[in-house]
Amino acid sequence: MELRIGLLGLGTVGSGVVRLLQTHAKLLEQRSGVVLRLVRIATKRIPGWDRGFDLGTTELTDDVTRVVGASDIDVCIELIGGIHPARDFITTALQHGQHVVTANKALIAEHGNELFALAQQQNIELAFEAAVAGAIPIIRVMKEGLVANQIEQLYGILNGTCNYILTEMREKGLPFDQVLAEAQRLGYAEADPTLDIDGIDAAHKLAILAAIAFGTPVAFHDVTVEGIRHVSDLDIYWAREMGYRIKLLGIAKQSAAGLDVRVQPVMINAHSTLAAVDGVFNAVFVQSDFAGSSMYYGRGAGEKPTASAVVSDLVDLARNLRSGARQRVASLSTQPQHLRPRHCCPVEDRTGEYYLRLLVRDRPGVLAEIATILKNGQISLKIVHQHQRAPMEAVPLIIVTHETSEQQIQAGLKALSELESVLEPPRLIRIEHLGA
Amino acid sequence: MELRIGLLGLGTVGSGVVRLLQTHAKLLEQRSGVVLRLVRIATKRIPGWDRGFDLGTTELTDDVTRVVGASDIDVCIELIGGIHPARDFITTALQHGQHVVTANKALIAEHGNELFALAQQQNIELAFEAAVAGAIPIIRVMKEGLVANQIEQLYGILNGTCNYILTEMREKGLPFDQVLAEAQRLGYAEADPTLDIDGIDAAHKLAILAAIAFGTPVAFHDVTVEGIRHVSDLDIYWAREMGYRIKLLGIAKQSAAGLDVRVQPVMINAHSTLAAVDGVFNAVFVQSDFAGSSMYYGRGAGEKPTASAVVSDLVDLARNLRSGARQRVASLSTQPQHLRPRHCCPVEDRTGEYYLRLLVRDRPGVLAEIATILKNGQISLKIVHQHQRAPMEAVPLIIVTHETSEQQIQAGLKALSELESVLEPPRLIRIEHLGA
Numbered sequence: 001m002e003l004r005i006g007l008l009g010l011g012t013v014g015s016g017v018v019r020l021l022q023t024h025a026k027l028l029e030q031r032s033g034v035v036l037r038l039v040r041i042a043t044k045r046i047p048g049w050d051r052g053f054d055l056g057t058t059e060l061t062d063d064v065t066r067v068v069g070a071s072d073i074d075v076c077i078e079l080i081g082g083i084h085p086a087r088d089f090i091t092t093a094l095q096h097g098q099h100v101v102t103a104n105k106a107l108i109a110e111h112g113n114e115l116f117a118l119a120q121q122q123n124i125e126l127a128f129e130a131a132v133a134g135a136i137p138i139i140r141v142m143k144e145g146l147v148a149n150q151i152e153q154l155y156g157i158l159n160g161t162c163n164y165i166l167t168e169m170r171e172k173g174l175p176f177d178q179v180l181a182e183a184q185r186l187g188y189a190e191a192d193p194t195l196d197i198d199g200i201d202a203a204h205k206l207a208i209l210a211a212i213a214f215g216t217p218v219a220f221h222d223v224t225v226e227g228i229r230h231v232s233d234l235d236i237y238w239a240r241e242m243g244y245r246i247k248l249l250g251i252a253k254q255s256a257a258g259l260d261v262r263v264q265p266v267m268i269n270a271h272s273t274l275a276a277v278d279g280v281f282n283a284v285f286v287q288s289d290f291a292g293s294s295m296y297y298g299r300g301a302g303e304k305p306t307a308s309a310v311v312s313d314l315v316d317l318a319r320n321l322r323s324g325a326r327q328r329v330a331s332l333s334t335q336p337q338h339l340r341p342r343h344c345c346p347v348e349d350r351t352g353e354y355y356l357r358l359l360v361r362d363r364p365g366v367l368a369e370i371a372t373i374l375k376n377g378q379i380s381l382k383i384v385h386q387h388q389r390a391p392m393e394a395v396p397l398i399i400v401t402h403e404t405s406e407q408q409i410q411a412g413l414k415a416l417s418e419l420e421s422v423l424e425p426p427r428l429i430r431i432e433h434l435g436a
Numbered sequence: 437m438e439l440r441i442g443l444l445g446l447g448t449v450g451s452g453v454v455r456l457l458q459t460h461a462k463l464l465e466q467r468s469g470v471v472l473r474l475v476r477i478a479t480k481r482i483p484g485w486d487r488g489f490d491l492g493t494t495e496l497t498d499d500v501t502r503v504v505g506a507s508d509i510d511v512c513i514e515l516i517g518g519i520h521p522a523r524d525f526i527t528t529a530l531q532h533g534q535h536v537v538t539a540n541k542a543l544i545a546e547h548g549n550e551l552f553a554l555a556q557q558q559n560i561e562l563a564f565e566a567a568v569a570g571a572i573p574i575i576r577v578m579k580e581g582l583v584a585n586q587i588e589q590l591y592g593i594l595n596g597t598c599n600y601i602l603t604e605m606r607e608k609g610l611p612f613d614q615v616l617a618e619a620q621r622l623g624y625a626e627a628d629p630t631l632d633i634d635g636i637d638a639a640h641k642l643a644i645l646a647a648i649a650f651g652t653p654v655a656f657h658d659v660t661v662e663g664i665r666h667v668s669d670l671d672i673y674w675a676r677e678m679g680y681r682i683k684l685l686g687i688a689k690q691s692a693a694g695l696d697v698r699v700q701p702v703m704i705n706a707h708s709t710l711a712a713v714d715g716v717f718n719a720v721f722v723q724s725d726f727a728g729s730s731m732y733y734g735r736g737a738g739e740k741p742t743a744s745a746v747v748s749d750l751v752d753l754a755r756n757l758r759s760g761a762r763q764r765v766a767s768l769s770t771q772p773q774h775l776r777p778r779h780c781c782p783v784e785d786r787t788g789e790y791y792l793r794l795l796v797r798d799r800p801g802v803l804a805e806i807a808t809i810l811k812n813g814q815i816s817l818k819i820v821h822q823h824q825r826a827p828m829e830a831v832p833l834i835i836v837t838h839e840t841s842e843q844q845i846q847a848g849l850k851a852l853s854e855l856e857s858v859l860e861p862p863r864l865i866r867i868e869h870l871g872a
Contacts, residue, residue: 020584020726030651030774031583031766129581135727137581144580145565145573147467148456148747215466273712273733290456290744291571294734297709298727308726311584325761330467338466 002035003318006067006098008089009079010043013103013130016307017077019053021314028311034318036311042067064089069096075317077310078102087111094118094126101313103130103306106195109204109220112211116331123326127313132205133158133282135305136298137312142212142286143333149288151213153253155434158205158263160280160300161189161196162228162248166236166265167278170245175233188280198227199248199263206250209284210261214254214342215334222344224262230427231265234387235357238398239267239429242355242383245275246429258343260350266432267355274434285434348407353382353431356399356413361421362390370397370416377412379404394423400431438471439754442503442534444525445515446479449539449566452743453513455489464747470754472747478503504529511535511753513746523547530554530562537749539566539742542631545640545656548647552767559762563749568641569594569718571741572734573748578648578722579769585724587649589689591870594641594699596716596736597625597632598664598684602672602701603714606681611669624716634663635684635699642686645720646697650690651770652778660698660783666863667701670823671793674834675703675865678791678819681711682865694779696786702868703791710870721870784843789818789867792835792849797857798826806833806852813848815840830859836867 005021007014021028021038028036040059059066067073068089076093078100080086086107090100094115102108108115108128119126129139133156142151157163161183168179180197183189195201207220228248239246244267253260268275273295277283282300287293299305320328330336360366367384374381383400401409413426441457443450457464457474464472476495495502503509504525512529514536516522522543526536530551538544544551544564555562565575569592578587593599597619604615616633619625631637643656664684675682680703689696704711709731713719718736723729735741756764766772796802803820810817819836837845849862 016726023725024584024586027586027651028584030770033766033771135730137577140576140581141573144752145576145748146744147751148460148464148744150460150463215463276709276712288744289459290452290740290747292735292738292741294571294732296730296732298730302728304726305728308582308584308724311726312581315583316580319764320759320761323756323761323764325756325759325764328755328759328761328764330469334466335469 001033001322002037003314003321004072004074005036005038005077005314006070006073006075007038007041007077007079008064008067009081010041010045011079012303013306013310014041014043014079016303017079017310018055020307020311022053022056028315032315032318033322036314036318039073040067040070068093069098073098075099075101075314078104081106083107083110090115090126091118094122094124097122097124099125099127099317101127101310101317103128103310105131105201105204105208109207109218112208112218116336119331120327120336125317125320125327126331127316128208129313130306130309132208133284134298134300134302135308136282136284136296136300137309138209138284138296139212141296142209143329146286146288146291147333149290151254152287152289154209154213154284154286155274156206156209156250156284157247157274157277157282158250158300159196159202159248160282161193162202163278163282164188164280165197166228166231166246166248169231169233169236170240173233176229176231197229199225202248202250202263206252206261206263209250210252210259212333213252214259215339216259216342217339218332219341222261224264224347226264228265231429232357234396235355235429238355240270242267242400243270244268244431245270247274249432251432255345257349258345260345264430266430268432268434272434348405348410350406350430351403353403354401354409355429355431356401357427358397358399358416359394359423360397361423362386362393362395363421366421369419369421373415373419374412377408377415379408379412437469437758438473439750439757440508440510441472441474441513441750442506442509442511443474443477443513443515444500444503445517446477446481447515448739449742449746450477450479450515452739453515453746456743456747458489458492464751468751468754469758472750472754475509476503476506500525505532505534509534511537511750514538514540517542519543519546526551526562527554530558530560533558533560535561535563535753537563537746537753539564539746541567541637541640541644545643545654548644548654552772555767556763556772561753561756561763562767563752564644565749566742566745568644569720570734570736570738571744572718572720572732572736573745574645574720574732575648577732578645579765582722582724582727583769585726587690588723588725590645590649590720590722591710592642592645592686592720593683593710593713593718594686594736595632595638595684596718597629598638599714599718600624600716601633602664602667602682602684605667605669605672606676609669612665612667633665635661638684638686638699642688642697642699645686646688646695648769649688650695650778651775653775654768655777658697658780660700662700664701667865668793670832671791671863671865674791676706678703678836679706680704680867681706683710685868687868691781693785694781696781700866702866704868704870708870784841784846786842786866787839789839790837790845791865791867792837793863794833794835794852795830795859796833797859798822798829798831799857802857805855805857809851809855810848813844813851815844815848
């Protein structure tokens with residue numbers, strides 16, 4: 001018995017998949033009971049072809065229709081990325097009854113619902129383990145391992161680029177721009193790093209996890225997103241002083257008020273398990289009602305880890321093929337007719353401690369002025385620290401609040417930013433006390 | 437569609453399963469598409485019945501044949517534990533074509549191969565997620581999430597009782613016996629703690645993980661086992677001094693020489709991820725060729741976490757039922773005909789650093805005598821420390837070696853133990869430099 005595979009896209013991950021299927025052909029057959037045969041690869045790159053491996057009997061084409069909708073292909077692996085033309089290719093493949101395996105988090109986050117509906121209608125699979133957290137099998141963990149649980153909350157370090165930048169800033173004491181430039185040079189960050197450093201990539205992944213965790217359709221546009229562009233070396237310094245570390249976290253929580261789903265740089269206890277996840281690693285911490293606290297840690301990206309996830313989906317399809325299973329597990333774990341859109345907590349509902357960084361003119365009375373505004377806004381202060389002394393010059397002022405509400409802090413920030421002695425928009429980092 | 441469930445045993449975990457099935461009846465149906473109906477519970481405890489829940493339509497019986505082999509039961513959950521009579525019950529259930537879900541690590545480790553063969557022959561499932569690491573879905577992770585990888589090595593903190601004892605010894609500076617007594621009082625250790633503290637429980641779990649990881653039949657009797665009975669507060673002190681922590685680790689590695697599978701108290705880097713796993717938590721670190729390093733962390737035992745694992749297996753069966761799948765995934769991931777017994781590395785093949793603790797008579801020349809014996813055995817020393825001074829009294833002597841072989845160290849220990857001034861058998865703890 002064989003599973004006939006077509007591959008779209010032969011970049012880094014595509015090459016990893018080819019290499020994995022070649023390296024472990026026998027192992028995969030012994031584990032699945034099926035031959036995983038890579039029939040054909042569609043790529044634009046044929047002229048510059050040099051991936052350092054022999055393709056054997058696999059054909060190479062620049063004609064995508066020889067994969068998508070081709071009658072000799074059972075499953076299309078989509079590794080092109082982005083919305084267009086990936087969305088059309090996947091739609092066409094599903095319409096032709098081909099299973100699809102994808103690593104495309106943007107597409108699943110933004111158009112997953114329509115694609116899942118199509119796959120269900122066609123009685124085939126749209127598998128996406130590789131779309132979230134690379135080698136960590138978090139999709140399977142959520143859909144199968146923790147299936148008997150109501151998920152209460154979930155925290156994830158979901159973007160390796162941001163985690164690498166924040167780790168380097170902390171370890172080397174360097175400013176954001178310099179670390180970003182170095183990350184780009186090393187290939188850890190894209191030439192256009194927006195998707196990563198503005199938190200969008202993490203939000204794509206979080207939207208997918210939240211949908212599975214809470215039994216809702218994927219709702220990417222409900223995710224509150226803030227990136228790490230404004231995290232300064234001074235923030236890193238202060239986090240350390242206070243026993244915290246700054247991480248870009250995806251947070252999804254369910255409460256009586258609704259779902260709270262957001263990606264934000266936050267300060268977390270430096271001794272927590274997630275704080276120890278450094279560099280390009282990802283981790284997801286899950287709190288659920290029966291399993292309790294659990295955590296999943298591994299490489300979040302890269303050729304080999306992502307290939308591992310893609311091929312785990314292929315093996316799943318192979319095992320389904322062999323055992324005659326179709327649509328064994330619903331795309332988002334919950335049967336589609338039971339998925340329910342959930343009310344999102346208004347962002348202003350958050351309460352907690354806040355770290356603020358202001359740039360102020362160092363003149364008599366400025367502290368009193370600021371303290372009065374915060375007091376009038378009923379924001380109680382834990383730490384106020386003027387970072388340097390330089391009469392009449394611009395100096396940073398650090399403030400840490402006691403527990404307060406997002407609404408109060410935002411009103412306070414607005415009032416502060418209107419002060420003449422406050423020289424740039426105040427920056428804010430939330431302090432999160434995780435169970436992790 | 438419904439899955440008709442029978443339960444054997446209504447102790448802690450059994451009660452947890454009943455509670456979970458009741459609490460999440462609707463959630464489980466929405467996720468699986470099948471009603472999970474607990475038809476009947478067989479238990480000896482009927483007279484003393486008081487579990488604090490209403491059984492609804494579930495029947496209670498003390499007649500095991502009303503569950504095992506009963507025509508109105510599709511799946512038997514075995515939560516009796518131990519080899520007898522669990523083995524007979526499971527065998528009978530499988531012979532009658534009933535699926536089996538079990539948390540029985542001893543049974544799977546010692547008789548899994550025969551039971552898997554029977555399940556295969558009957559074209560049904562014997563599922564055992566709950567047998568290893570409680571709520572951590574490590575069996576699924578190994579069989580499905582990491583299926584595309586050659587596993588290189590695996591380290592696990594697999595026994596919560598031992599981890600709790602070692603954590604308490606470290607945090608409170610108390611001796612082993614006192615912490616064990618307290619753990620027994622709190623219910624974290626059994627009245628007869630042998631299975632836990634002598635490493636046998638961890639070895640059962642490791643044998644199962646190693647079989648899946650390396651594509652071999654389960655080979656419990658090939659596991660080298662050493663428990664934590666001889667770990668002293670002085671060892672804990674010295675581990676801390678040297679930047680290590682002592683953990684009871686299950687270690688399974690594949691090398692050209694064969695499989696190295698052992699459970700031992702070892703010293704690991706205090707800053708490693710596994711070192712931070714404290715108390716009753718379990719964790720498994722896996723190194724594989726494509727996914728790289730990954731780690732899985734959670735509660736290793738207890739009513740609710742184990743129930744979570746048992747019910748995840750039930751949902752799996754329900755999803756199979758609904759989708760028509762049979763034997764979708766082989767019991768040990770690799771198709772049975774491809775499982776291969778592996779040569780085990782002789783224990784003496786290990787090389788590494790060793791920590792030794794001797795009790796010696798504090799008299800002139802004793803250090804020279806010991807140093808000479810080790811030098812003659814080609815064991816090079818990194819640290820030698822006499823812990824107290826008490827002329828002519830018994831005092832502890834701590835020795836840490838440079839890299840040496842197990843064979844050399846064992847020969848050295850033998851020679852040392854024959855010295856008149858060495859007053860009790862020397863104790864040894866291996867130092868492991870993990871990638872974790």
